Amino acid sequence: MEFNDHIWEWSSGLPKWQNDLIRRLYQKSLLESKDTDEVINNILHENGFSERILTISPLEKNHIPNKNPKETIKITALKNFNNIAAIEPEYGLEFSPDGLTVVYGENSAGKSSYAKVLKQACRAVDDKTKIHPNIYKSSGSISTADIHIQQNGTETIINRVVNTAPEQQLTSISIFDTDCARVYAESENEVVFIPTEFKIFDDLARHQTEIKQRLLQLKDDLLKTLPTFHELASSSKTKTFVESISYKTKEKDIQQNCIFTEKDNDRLKQITKDLKVLVDSNPVKLMQELQRNINDITNLKNNLQQILNELSFEKVKEFVSVNQRYLDSKATMEVLSHEAFEEQPLAGVGSDPWKKLWHTAKQYHGIAYPGQSFPYVENEAKCLLCQQDLKEDSRIRLTRFEEFMTDSISQETAQLHSQRQDLIAKIKSLPFTKVAESSVRTFFYQDSPELDMKAELFIQSAIKISTLLQNAETDIHLSLNDFPEIELPPLKEMAHWLEIKNSELKHLKTIARQDNSAELFAEQNELVSKEKVTKRIDDLYRLAKIRQEVDKIDKAIKSLDTTKLTKKYNELSSSFLTDKFKNEIENELKQIRREHILFKLNSRGVKGKTTIKLALDSNSKININEILSEGEQKALSIAFFLAEISSIPSNGGIILDDPVSSLDHSRREYVAYRLVQEAKKRQVIIFTHDIVFLHTLQKHVNLQNVSASYCSVRRNGNRAGIAKTEMPWIALATGKRIKYLKNELPKLKKLESQLDSDMYVPQVKTWYMLLRESWERAVEELLLNGVVERFNPSVQTQKLNKIKFSDEIVQLVTEGMTKTSTYVHDESYAIGRMIPSNDEMIEDLNNLEQFNKFFK
Template sequence: MAILDEIVDWTDNKNQFWRMTVDTLIRKNNLDATDLQFLKNICKDEHGLLKFNYIPADFNTLRTFIQNASGTTDISLVGIKDIENISALSHTTELEFAPAGLTLIYGDNGSGKSSYASVLKHVCATRGIRPVIHPNLFYPAAVLADKKANVFFSKAGNVECVSLINTNIDRPDLRAVNIFDTSSANHYVEGEDEIAFIPHGIDLLDKFANALKYIENTLIEEKQKLSLQRFDFSVLQLNQASPSHTFVTGINSNTTREQLTVNSDWDENKEARLLVLDEEIQKLRSTDPQNKARTNTEFMRRLTTLRNYFANLETELFADETLQKIKETVNNYITSSNSLKVSSEAIFSDLPLNGVGSATWKQLWESARKFYNESKQKESFPDPNAHCPLCLQSLDADSKQRFENFEEFVKNDLQKQFDKAKSAYEGELATLNALDFSTDAYEPTILEIESIVQGYRISQQDYISALQTYHQYLIDLFQDEELIEDIELPVIQVNAKSMINALLLKLGEENKVLLTESIADRLTVLETERSNLQDEKKLYTFRPKAYREVLRLKRIKSLDTAIGKCNTRSLTTLSNNLTQTHVTQLLKDAFKNELNALGFRNIRVEAETRGARGKQYHFLKLGENNASNAALKDILSEGEHRCIALATFLAELSLSEHKSAVVFDDPVSSLDHKWRNKIAGRIASEAAVRQVVVLTHDISFLMMIQEHADKQNVPIVVNSLTRNKQETGIILNNPPWDAMSTSKRIGVLKDQQQKMAKLEKSETEEVLRPKIQTLYGRLRETWERFIEEVFLNDTIKRFGREVQTQRLSKVVDLTVEDYNKVEQNMSKCSTYMVGHDSAGELNEEIPSAQEFLDDVVTLEAYVKEIRKRRN
């Protein structure tokens, strides 16, 4: 895998964030939510945003991993067995694959086919999304159990095994086996305006770019939240001309604590000077006619502060964002609590004590852990082979199992979800409880308002009372611990905030008149000095909040730097360079050859290249002269789209250095008959050079592949899957009935006759009648297959696309006796089969199992007679 080696070399001198991303992608092929969070933490750690401990990427071991995963030895699949807790798959069944040629596995919906495919998609290579592997829902305890399977394969003549536990594999060998399905086809056929495919190895750069974009978005979101927490220095009401205001305006991420201390210094001398200035200015203002305007302005500032206090209470209580957050927090807490309760009851239901699994019990468990680990001086709790840390007695088998169950419960994902939801619940409730409805700090302002607006205090009390009532309503929503459908809005009859706004408007209009007179020049110097001192004192009072603002700005700067590390421009350049080096004309030629092999000749398609955000596209466009800007998606049918995806898949395979197995999971869906047949033929021809496994629920497609395999002399094994009430994936070592030949159907009918013969000894005629009717229906279908396959020498086939007239040469031997024999036996089958209403006297007695066997043997002998006659 030269491309992977070059990606590793290119990343080797990059930051740990990028190195760890490449390491994880190469080892896992995809990144889940846990991986993305892990990588984001590394990014934040590198920029001082988080203290995060992790083991740095070791590119030497990564190169070894690539070498082991990219060997050129052919690998073929042997089988899947040792299945545990994967959907409803039988744990005793072994799915085997033919060592060469074509293995067809047919399964109807619900037979377990998709579950087997899911196992293969987790251990083999696929461009598509690896499906979720579900536990066995028939067994409730399976939710907490591991999902396991062993996939056996042949490599260099040796049978080896890859173990799958949940979504993890113990070795990467089967990454050399490729899977084609609907999901991977969508990866090849990508986008709305073009059809794109990404060469193997370069597709990691696409996933790398997507990871960078995701982490970039989460960092931007964190930055946006920090931006909303900006400290509003306007609450200090600083004079815009003062040095303090100038300093505050210039605060940024480079501001130091020392600079803040110098600009917010305060001592006794400054306090004394401020008192002197107050006295001098008061004396001068007593004769100033504009004193009232200044008094009004100061009063308006106090009114604005009180008004903002009320506005903040309303926001914290019934803003849309607040109510939505409360609803989500309470509902998440209740949902996770119920889930945890169900889980804990399942684990601890048979214990002799109540309360096991509760918060008090967990505290006892963690105390026992701490004591045990300190006594052993290592992290080994719980150790089922040691003594109980509480009673110091030896543990029997049940106690050891109970210890393991306890530890599994503590570490369970449901517990983590509950802890997270509970933390959010308690935090949101604490925020509500922390709301302060006291207006004592504003009492002087309230007295001033009361002197102007009669009855204001009572109106304010009613307003505060309404807010407190609604506050209690919200707290009750938390304490009721019930799911919230909707949150009612408060009913406020009198709004004190609106009354203050009206007063502010009135005072503003009054000041427009008062301020027409200028302030005496002799007050300017004194008031400027006093204003500067007052501002310096205010800044001194708010110094802790100001420093928190400095820290916020520094964090935003670090976030900006981290966001810059998520830029994908260099990834796009690397993708372009790798494409120029590795995606040669060979791939384009192979792609065209595959299109020709699939009969894609109606329109001319040309390959082009473009790169964007670390993603390299090799897309196709119409090559017709009058195509203009027409998009392929508007021209091609669904079958043509799938044809192009398959051509891309096979083109890449043709350039690989090995001939390892390939798996096709329902490679066709609702495609038209033309493309289904061409794809069937191409898959059959691929089975001539490598092991091919096809899983399908489409009986006509299965028969098409059988037909092509027979024509091309490709070895083929056809198996089918069935299920019982609680198990799926049960192997039937024969094709589905509709795909069976005459001889195989005869064999099945003989087996069923033996079962019928046993039933005759114990069952009544009412029980036997529908069973023998079903058997005669199957026998009639076998006669019909005989007519196609033997009687008419395959001249016409069901699901066939042609009439092979050259095969009629052997049909001329048929006589009237032959026709009569067929008619006689078909008529008898019709008489007894389900769906034919017979005369009353025929219902008096049904054929015996022996008579049915005689009828089957008649057909078997007749088949031999016809074939012997024509040879």
């Protein structure tokens, strides 16, 4: 398989984010910040960050550069520049599809702007090239250029937007310039060379390392936001749990270990009270006080129960009934009494005082006349009060009184009166005073004011009812409507309260017996920690979430490991970087006279740094820049480049921008030779500002009989990139110089009649100066047959046999040089020489042309 087939097969098994990253790198090589952000989002999304936006476009096979395409692509023109540097749209360059094309231009002429467009479009090793618009013009339009290409004889145009991904069609074209050369020479004790096809591994490793640093920073930033819980007791289980929270911690785990429940709250209150008892109080004294209060409250409850029992609605109803029956019976008795005692000698007979007296006498009768029925009036019976003998009328009266008193009405009245009095006596005996004045009421109010208030309301309502009932002693009529509804005492609540207090008493006895204050303090710390952390439960959830996010980031960081890249690189390098490649490097180093640098070819990747290393074969660890000069490093870079393209089986074109800067003349000579040699089998385009190198290229083109085309790029004021098919004057041969001068004559003839002499004379003098230079070039080129040339570093002695030399030829040169020098040098005022006419100038040029034809 071809290299791109291997990459395609390998990439299909990679994670989606990495597959997408390879696609981006093939399209852009150097990612913009927006691309990097999207790649980071893709990695995080694939590692669990679902809120991250996924922006993935899978790699396609045509994204992978193919250095060995089935059909060779050639660039034929570069035109229609829009908003690129200072180059106007009407200018452009044309290239020979075969052989060599040399584009010459001085510094600042705009030559590099053309080269950069091609460099970006063809995937140069250096991927940091940035093309800028004309900085002196404000234009919002995008920068574009048209690249004309030829494929199988068919011409097409690539409408390129600059600063975008390289063009898929141009992947077989190799680029070299000064910036590319820097990539090859950068490390300590070694020259680093990355074959273009293998550069994807270095790009991947570099970007994955950068992304890894971004993720590490993201992780650090997240860890800085972790909530802390310094307020928790250091020895608490709660703090231990909080410190153990990890990405595995679930919400239910937090709730189970950190939620402070109502039960926990009650327990904390109890512990606080217990500790207060144990540390600040006397448990025995507290037990005694609590026992006394329990007893007093129990008595209070019983008293309230007693009052309730006697003043219940049923009891009040019974009392009202007894009272009413008594009053009714009493009224009846009063009527009967009036009838029975109306004619008695003393008033008040039958009244209550009298009845009391009667009952007292009856009780005394049992003492005075035991065994006799009352009243005893027989024989010697005496009055129970005055002890005098009873007279007949007294006997009759006592007997009648007894009969009255023993009558049913009288009995009923007496019975009801007695019953009412009993009820009143019970009411009077109710413990209102005990309840109202009980000292425990103060404690009860402080401990349970609500219950005490209910008890107080009951007592007040009971007192009102009691008072109304006791008023019955005055024989007033009572009605149930006269009585307010009694407030019920909180008997059940008091019973519950007593249960609680008895439980507290029992608990007090227990803690007094155990005295476990140390355990209670520990439990208190635990519950306090739990209470504190519950108030920050959202921070706990956030802590767990951050831990989960950090774990996801760790997984993402792990996925960025470059070990697999290095392994794949080693696998492919073993297959593709063969002995042929090594031999090509050895040969190129030898040709540039760098064979004294002993080297070892190391194609093993280290930590994702996928490079070929031409290391100095030395035990000394010295910086490469201290060993090799800039020129030597440039020579090595050229050697690497030439070795690489020579190892590629295809004949893809090559483009070079100033390839010989910093090189000495001998290495320039070799580079020119090699590039012309490459032009025999592939399209070669060279941009240069070096006139000597241009001359050297021309020489080797002639020596190797290679087809070549030349053009120049010039600047005119603010306009740059002005391309012309002819070379600059200094690079023109004698014949082309004659042609140029001949074309200038009609222009000068026209200006002769339009300009005054002060303006016309300098242009004529310039024309003669160029004619003089042409005679000089003719001497080098024709008379000396190129044996000695000013731009040539060597003397071509093999050309001596073709030199034509005679006095006549010398005379022609002498006359030509003399005539032209006359008008070039400054002359004395006294000479007053006339300006040559146009016809005379034609005749002088004809002399040079005849000289040229003589040698042809």
